[in-house]
Amino acid sequence: MTSVQALITILAIAAGTQFTRWFPFWLFPEKKDPPAVVLYLGKVLPPAMMGLLTVYCFKNVSWLSGTHGAPELLASVAVVGLHLWKRNVLFSIAGGTVLYMVLVQAVFA
Amino acid sequence: MEEHEAIVKNRSAALRAALPATVPVMTGYLCLGAAFGILLRTAGYGISWSIAMSMICYCGSMQFVGVSLLTAAFDPFQALLMSVMVNARHAFYGLSMLEKYRGTGPVRPVLICTLTDETFSLVSTLEPPEGVERKNFYFWISLLDYLYWQVGCTLGNAVGGLLTFDTTGLDFTLTALFIVLLLEQVKKKENRAAGIIGMVCTAASLAVFGPDNFLIPAMILLLAVLLGGRKKLCK
Numbered sequence: 365m366t367s368v369q370a371l372i373t374i375l376a377i378a379a380g381t382q383f384t385r386w387f388p389f390w391l392f393p394e395k396k397d398p399p400a401v402v403l404y405l406g407k408v409l410p411p412a413m414m415g416l417l418t419v420y421c422f423k424n425v426s427w428l429s430g431t432h433g434a435p436e437l438l439a440s441v442a443v444v445g446l447h448l449w450k451r452n453v454l455f456s457i458a459g460g461t462v463l464y465m466v467l468v469q470a471v472f473a
Numbered sequence: 474m475e476e477h478e479a480i481v482k483n484r485s486a487a488l489r490a491a492l493p494a495t496v497p498v499m500t501g502y503l504c505l506g507a508a509f510g511i512l513l514r515t516a517g518y519g520i521s522w523s524i525a526m527s528m529i530c531y532c533g534s535m536q537f538v539g540v541s542l543l544t545a546a547f548d549p550f551q552a553l554l555m556s557v558m559v560n561a562r563h564a565f566y567g568l569s570m571l572e573k574y575r576g577t578g579p580v581r582p583v584l585i586c587t588l589t590d591e592t593f594s595l596v597s598t599l600e601p602p603e604g605v606e607r608k609n610f611y612f613w614i615s616l617l618d619y620l621y622w623q624v625g626c627t628l629g630n631a632v633g634g635l636l637t638f639d640t641t642g643l644d645f646t647l648t649a650l651f652i653v654l655l656l657e658q659v660k661k662k663e664n665r666a667a668g669i670i671g672m673v674c675t676a677a678s679l680a681v682f683g684p685d686n687f688l689i690p691a692m693i694l695l696l697a698v699l700l701g702g703r704k705k706l707c708k
Binding site for chain 2: 365369370371372373374375376377378379380381382383384385386387388389392394398401402403404405406408409410411412413414415416417418419420421422423424435436439440443444447448453454456457460461464465467468469
């Protein structure tokens with residue numbers, strides 16, 4: 365691939381990304397009130413998409429072989445536990461991540 | 474003059490509020506960005522390419538796909554199409570932020586351009602502290618996240634190979650971030666059903682279509698269930 369071709373490829377990727385980010389804002393411009401169904405989606409989509417993103421993070425875990433997702437599950441349980449306990453975002457994330465690193469680097473290595 | 478001072482004060486208060494909120498994203502982006510920078514270098518693209526790509530694209534997982542596109546035969550149309558498919562979920566973020574990004578004035582285009590998974594998860598879940606203007610809070614979260622990604626990609630491309638500290642597993646910060654923000658979302662009773670629907674639809678789609686093709690079917694299924702259950706969920 366030449367430099368010009370590489371640059372065009374990068375611009376194409378950027379255009380596709382920006383299209384997906386701008387599309388809803390073009391569809392429902394700021395000055396007009398969006399239809400009720402869109403307002404409804406705006407309310408239920410954040411928790412739903414957070415559910416989607418959480419599951420998305422586990423997409424490459426092999427449940428049937430290797431560690432059977434044990435480090436991921438243990439660390440996730442730790443995050444939930446720490447968060448329900450202290451309700452401190454940074455503390456929950458740091459605790460879960462450190463546990464996960466220990467698990468994949470030392471315990472299940 | 475007083476008015477100007479108040480604006481400046483509010484902006485710095487917004488930055489002080491946004492900074493701790495974005496620390497998990499900082500860790501995740503430095504880590505994943507570095508992984509991208511290293512990957513791009515091994516594909517034969519040096520520092521200027523890395524900076525250009527992360528600045529112009531700013532699209533996490535699609536940038537990784539982009540590395541393989543850059544090493545394949547030239548096909549910009551395929552690149553565009555893949556980018557739309559991989560990033561289709563961003564349209565749902567926009568839908569969710571229509572109201573919150575209303576009236577944000579000159580920073581609105583910046584907020585829309587930089588609406589990644591992680592930025593969305595923060596701006597959709599967190600409320601600005603008292604006395605901090607909504608648009609300033611969102612602006613700093615968006616800008617800081619963008620900068621973290623640039624630093625991560627650039628460092629990874631420049632010196633990634635020199636790292637001796639074993640960072641394996643550090644990218645779990647982003648998984649943990651999503652889990653925590655999901656918990657914050659479902660703290661409100663009315664959000665609980667939607668959160669579970671999101672998880673179940675995605676898991677079902679992942680089981681059926683496998684890790685490479687499940688995202689679009691998951692979104693369609695999710696949309697169908699949310700629209701179909703509107704009457705029940707509105708209660």
